[in-house]
Amino acid sequence: MTAAQGEGAAPDVLRLYTHFGAFNLKTEDVIAFPSGLPGFEADRRFVLLSAPSYEPVQCLQSIDAASPSFLVVDPRRVLPDYRARLNQSDLTRLGAADETSLLWLAIVTVNDDGLYANLRAPVVINPARMLGFQLVPSDSVYPLRHPLFAE
């Protein structure tokens, strides 16, 4: 690292090219996942990308390690009364006082026969702290593979 990259001089914008599109990212766009995601434990920093042509699907893109990206959708766009439960230590992990302002995302899988949303293990993010993790519930009424946009 050179002196020019030190405090104040570091460029605040990163140009990110993904197969979801090209994006200018600021450091405040980065969401920290201190435990990564199951199977991708080394990926600790993600950004949430949107493109009008994929609405309501968004892309949760890692900027670490293997840089996987995941298509995600608000589970309430899939089931309007969707509600996953968080306990006190979940809220502590998110640095959140309560559940009111949390962002929920269900990971989408693309199969030859269609799209499926993982409603059992949603990603939850506290936008106020830019902190997130994937909930791994020991019991859930929601399926791992819920058909998406079924006609």
Add this chain to the structure above:
Amino acid sequence: MLVFTRKRNDAIIIGDGIEIRVLRIGRDSIRLGVKAPPSVPVHRLEIYEQIVEANRAAASRRDLPAAVAARLGKKSEPTT
């Protein structure tokens, strides 16, 4: 793998403050209590592995956005 012999109510401790205690011993199962800080998630292995598998299946394929756009009946935009 480290192997311990423990009796009922005995415990082991891992790192800073992760405590695993044998609460009850049955014929085919034992009941364990786990004390860990909130930053250390604790899961049943088989459930965690299910989510690992689901995440690996969901992780990026180059043609993903196009596949989604097709499903949504929208046109995929060129990315460059």
